[in-house]
Amino acid sequence: MKRIALAALLAFSTSAAFAFHCPADMRKIDDAMAKNPKLSAEQTAEVKKYRAEGETLHKAGKHQESVDTLAKAMKILNIK
Ligand SMILES: [Cu+2]
Numbered sequence: 120m121k122r123i124a125l126a127a128l129l130a131f132s133t134s135a136a137f138a139f140h141c142p143a144d145m146r147k148i149d150d151a152m153a154k155n156p157k158l159s160a161e162q163t164a165e166v167k168k169y170r171a172e173g174e175t176l177h178k179a180g181k182h183q184e185s186v187d188t189l190a191k192a193m194k195i196l197n198i199k
Pocket of ligand 1: 137139140142176178182185
């Protein structure tokens with residue numbers, strides 16, 4: 120069942136692929152933050168800001184910008 124859903128998603132357009140990308144990135148950021156990473160207060164604030172911005176952009180349908188913004192947070196967290 121999961122495989123079928125994935126295949127259907129992959130068959131979609133690029134924008135749909137990005138629509139799937141953002142929540143995956145947000146989850147990675149949330150997971151990394153849940154592990155209490157060694158970040159300065161400034162870095163933590165930045166990650167939270169980019170995470171929130173990414174979610175807003177995603178909801179606005181700006182998936183490429185969302186992915187780019189979330190990537191900045193992931194870079195601070197040193198995750199991919
Ligand atoms: Cu998105």
